[in-house]
Amino acid sequence: MTDPYERSAEFVDVMMAPHWEALGPPLAKALQAFEPGPVVDLGAGGGLGTLVIAEALPDAEIIAIEPSLALRSVLTARMSERPALRDRVTVLPEGLLQAALPPRVGGVVAMNVIGHLTPEERHRLWDLLAPGGRAVLNLQPPAEPVEVPMARFADLRLGRHRYEGWGRAEPAGPGSVTWHMAYRVYEGERLVREITTAYAWRVLGERALREELAEHGLALTPTGPEDLGMYMIEEDAHV
Ligand SMILES: C[S@@+](CC[C@H](N)C(=O)[O-])C[C@H]1O[C@@H](n2cnc3c(N)ncnc32)[C@H](O)[C@@H]1O
Structure with a gap:
């Protein structure tokens, strides 16, 4: 897996x-x-x-x-x-x-x-x-395989850094969406790291x-x- x-x-x-x-x-x-x-x-x-x-x-x-x-x-x-x-x-x-x-x-x-x-x-x-x-x-929404626009779901501080979590979903067949996630680390206004991932999610x-x-x-x-x-x-x- x-x-x-x-x-x-x-x-x-x-x-x-x-x-x-x-x-x-x-x-x-x-x-x-x-x-x-x-x-x-x-x-x-x-x-x-x-x-x-x-x-x-x-x-x-x-x-x-x-x-x-x-x-x-x-x-x-x-x-x-x-x-x-x-x-x-x-x-x-x-x-x-x-x-x-x-x-x-x-x-x-x-x-x-x-x-x-x-x-x-x-x-x-x-x-x-x-x-x-x-x-x-x-x-957790969506309950149907529909598009979910990009939105920020987390914003927190750790030391000199601010962490943001972003996600959007797109339909991926009859019972699933694919979530596309972005995790961003800022020092002040400067983006110092970005990690992106995607995973399948069965809608229910x-x-x-x-x-x-x-x-x-x-x-x-x-x-x-x-x-x-x-x-x-x-x-x-x-x-
Ligand atoms: C969003 S996290 C939630 C973690 C925790 N339950 C919480 O609410 O803080 C989803 C978790 O499900 C686990 N997971 C993914 N597929 C799984 C599976 N087939 N069986 C059991 N756990 C799974 C992931 O590794 C991850 O830790």
């Missing part, structure tokens, strides 16, 4: 941090509904969400799946420098289809990742939840996801503030 974050990992983690200030509290709240058992943090990135899980569920074992070597290095460092987490966070480098997971998990967290998964991986994910398991995820809207989940006897319920696009997935009580 090629790693879409190989060259951008140094920017992705720091640029995700402000988003986690908003995502953390509703995720922590939603996690209180999880059954006891290991929690899988799917596509854990640098582990900002893993820290939220660890704090919200202080007794839970956490299995953090992160295929990107670059982001996994951030994740491993972030976990291992916290003595309380060393005994209960396991980092797996494989994708979801290859990862050796316990037969029963308490739940899955899939934040900012669902568009990276193939349909086969998504079905594996839903199968993991039966019986009794729950998942929390977020859906609420309706399509609900229909897919129904095939697995699962229901989708919004959770947290509406603008965050977060959902809880659990066994459909009406089936």
Whole structure:
């Protein structure tokens, strides 16, 4: 598998941090509904969400799946420098289809990742939840394969440098877009570095996801503030 974050990992983690200030509290709240058992943090990135899980569920074992070597290095460092987490966070480098997971998990967290998964991986994910398991995820626009104009999504300072993150999407077939990302580093007004990357993202809207989940006897319920696009997935009580 090629790693879409190989060259951008140094920017992705720091640029995700402000988003986690908003995502953390509703995720922590939603996690209180999880059954006891290991929690899988799917596509854990640098582990900002893993820290939220660890704090919200202080007794839970956490299995953090992160295929990107670059982001996994951030994740491993972030976990291992916290003595309380060393005994209960396991980092797996494989994708979801290859990862050796316990037969029963308490739940899955899939934040900012669902568009990276193939349909086969998504079905594996839903199968993991039966019986009794729950998942929390977020859906990010676009929900259809449409063009998204170039926009700045991050602007932060580190020492003498200012980091900007830019992205635009273009349709790439019936269910996908290609995101084109640019990460720029400025010293004053001068552009001193620019890294560009592109990756495929499978678009998924609420309706399509609900229909897919129904095939697995699962229901989708919004959770947290509406603008965050977060959902809880659990066994459909009406089936
Ligand atoms: C935008 S980052 C989100 C990271 C983290 N969940 C967060 O919200 O801060 C997406 C992550 O998904 C991971 N990823 C990509 N494809 C994956 C796959 N097939 N299975 C699991 N994780 C994947 C990437 O390596 C990356 O760390």
